[in-house]
Amino acid sequence: MSDLSRAQTFDEFMEGIWRQNPVFVMVLGMCPTLAVTVSAMNALSMGLATAFVLVCSCGLVSLMRNIVPKEVRIATYIVIIATFVTVVDYVIQAVSLAVYDALGAFIQLIVVNCIILGRAEAHASKNPPITAMVNALGMSLGFVIGLLALGTVREVLGAGTLFGVSLFGANFQPWVVMVLPPGGFIVLGGWLLLFSALKRRKEARLAAQEGGHGA
Amino acid sequence: MAPESLGQIFLAAVLANNFVLAMFLGLCPFLGVSARLDTAFPMGVATTFVMLVASLCAFGLNLLLTMFQLEFLRLISYIVVIASAVQLVEMFLKKTSPALFRALGIYLPLITTNCAVLGVALFQTAREYSFAQAMVFSFGGGSGFTLALVLMASVRERLQLSNVPGVVQGTALSLMLAGLLSMAFMGFAGLGG
Numbered sequence: 001m002s003d004l005s006r007a008q009t010f011d012e013f014m015e016g017i018w019r020q021n022p023v024f025v026m027v028l029g030m031c032p033t034l035a036v037t038v039s040a041m042n043a044l045s046m047g048l049a050t051a052f053v054l055v056c057s058c059g060l061v062s063l064m065r066n067i068v069p070k071e072v073r074i075a076t077y078i079v080i081i082a083t084f085v086t087v088v089d090y091v092i093q094a095v096s097l098a099v100y101d102a103l104g105a106f107i108q109l110i111v112v113n114c115i116i117l118g119r120a121e122a123h124a125s126k127n128p129p130i131t132a133m134v135n136a137l138g139m140s141l142g143f144v145i146g147l148l149a150l151g152t153v154r155e156v157l158g159a160g161t162l163f164g165v166s167l168f169g170a171n172f173q174p175w176v177v178m179v180l181p182p183g184g185f186i187v188l189g190g191w192l193l194l195f196s197a198l199k200r201r202k203e204a205r206l207a208a209q210e211g212g213h214g215a
Numbered sequence: 216m217a218p219e220s221l222g223q224i225f226l227a228a229v230l231a232n233n234f235v236l237a238m239f240l241g242l243c244p245f246l247g248v249s250a251r252l253d254t255a256f257p258m259g260v261a262t263t264f265v266m267l268v269a270s271l272c273a274f275g276l277n278l279l280l281t282m283f284q285l286e287f288l289r290l291i292s293y294i295v296v297i298a299s300a301v302q303l304v305e306m307f308l309k310k311t312s313p314a315l316f317r318a319l320g321i322y323l324p325l326i327t328t329n330c331a332v333l334g335v336a337l338f339q340t341a342r343e344y345s346f347a348q349a350m351v352f353s354f355g356g357g358s359g360f361t362l363a364l365v366l367m368a369s370v371r372e373r374l375q376l377s378n379v380p381g382v383v384q385g386t387a388l389s390l391m392l393a394g395l396l397s398m399a400f401m402g403f404a405g406l407g408g
Contacts, residue, residue, distance in 0.1 A: 027386050030242035031330040075298060078327070082291040090287070105337045108290050112330045114243055180401065181237050185394030192387035200382055 009134055016138030022115045023146025023188075024195055029115040032106050033147060034184035040163050043151025044144070045099045049092060049107060051140030053084045054116050058124040058136035065125045077120045078111070085111045115143060153187050154178045221351045224344075228355030230403040234331045235363040236396055241331030245364060246389050254318045255368035256361065261304055261319070263357025265326050266335050268300040269293070270353035273336035274346055293336045294327075301327045331360055366396060 022028045029050075036046045057080050068076045089107050093100045100107070110116070119139055124132040155161055158178030160168045177183050234240045241262070248258045276292050305323055308316045316323070326332060335356050339349040370392055379388060 027246070028243070030246065031239050034242065035239035074324075074327075075295070078294050078298060079291060082294050086287055086290050089290070105334065105341060108337055109240075109330050109333060111290060111294055112327075112333050114325075177398070181239065182394045182397040182401065184239065185390045185397055189387045189390035189394060192385075192390060193383060196385070196387060197382050 009131065012131055012135040013138040016135060016140070016142040017145065018142070020139075021142040021146060022139055023143060023149075024191060026115075026118075027192075028118060029113045029143065030188075032109060032113060033150065034181075034188060036103055036106050037147055037151040037154055037184060038158070038179045039102075039155045039161075040148060040151040042099075042102050043147040045092070045096075046103060046106065047140070047144030047147045049088045049103075050110055050113060050116070050143055051137070052088055053081060053110050054119060054140045054143075055133055055136045056084045057081045057116060058119055059129050059133045061120045061124040062127060062129040062132035073125065074117075074121070077117060077125075081116055081120070082111050115139065149191060150184070150187055153191075154183055157187075158183060219348070221347060224348055224351050225355040228352055229359040229362065230400065233359040233363055233400050233403075234334065234356050235360055236393065236400045238334070240334040241329045241360055243325065244329055245360075245367065245393070246386065248319070249364055249367040249389070250371055252365065252368045252372055254315075255364045257315050258319055259357070259361025259364045261308065261323070262326055262329060262331065262360055263354065265297070265300050265304055265329075266332050266353045266357040266360075267350070268303070269297045269332050270335050270339060270349050272296040272300070273339065274349050277340050289340070293333060297332050297336070298327045331356065363396070367392065370396075 016022065020026060023033055032046055032050070037043045057077070060080050061077055064076070064080075085108060088110065092103070092107060119136055123135050127135070152162060155163075156167060157175045158180075160166060160172040160174050166172075175183075178187065228234070232238055235242065235245050244258060244262070249255050273293055273296065276296065277289065280286055280289055280292065301324060304326070305316075308319075308323070335353045339352055344352055367389075371389070374388070374392075383391075
């Protein structure tokens, strides 16, 4: 592999983690993001399940991109995704019933996660399998990071624990609203606020630099 | 599952377990289409209609699949049924109200990937609702979705007139708003069982 194409592959990979992070930048796949992130453990298992579905279905969609007629492509993608979700659903049930109960219907709802269909349509249907899967892997990592960012904050504030380990001792008064539905909206809003503040500061700095050059 | 009265199911689906604000289903259209009141309401009605159709088909399909012991095909068949129902609504709207069709834009086909619709089908199966219960549940869910969408759109329309600091504008603001609305809806907890 030449240097150029390796750099490109790396770019594809990083795109999902940072510049196009599905949770913080594109604000896609909100439903599972908010619903299952009451604890870090849930967030991680949901992230991994989604990652598996995303990578496998992007690979398959990409392999079939020249065979599937344009008119029925969305339906084909959905059936492919639903197949992998069914697999994940049964695997999680077999591996850990506790996780399965905690995530509930949201495992099956991975089917309608906009990230997956979005990636299949926008990227995998136009690129060869390796590129598509690398891109999907980056996206899934970005998604896992986003879920963890939410899950850890909510678990620490709302229950005083991290991955089930108590952090503050018995005197901690849990901020219960954080593990209830409103907490999900508010924590995600807070993260987005932080990123938009950082972005504005960077822009202001760039503008100041350019102003300095001009003077 | 304890037998629940139809009224209880309806109230729970609209208020206490509101699909958007308590169960986090259908957030994409909730954040995407809720900028203006005159698109929010039709979107809610269209989604409710799709939910009813989906719930109806899902009920029949589930009977059929259980009969042949093909439960593992449930998810795939549900999603195909929902996709066709959305196609139907799309064609209907295009014919009867092209202006509305254009206003809803990309969000109309996206009802297919609206978790609320699939959620209705999956929940009614998981809770083993009877036919009448399932219909009431899906109608309640749809009404709850419409209610949340309309509330959100009204608040956001008012917000356009106020002076919001630039850094909060956009999705962050919508999410904070949704958080507040969701807190208000927590007041209904326990209503309808």
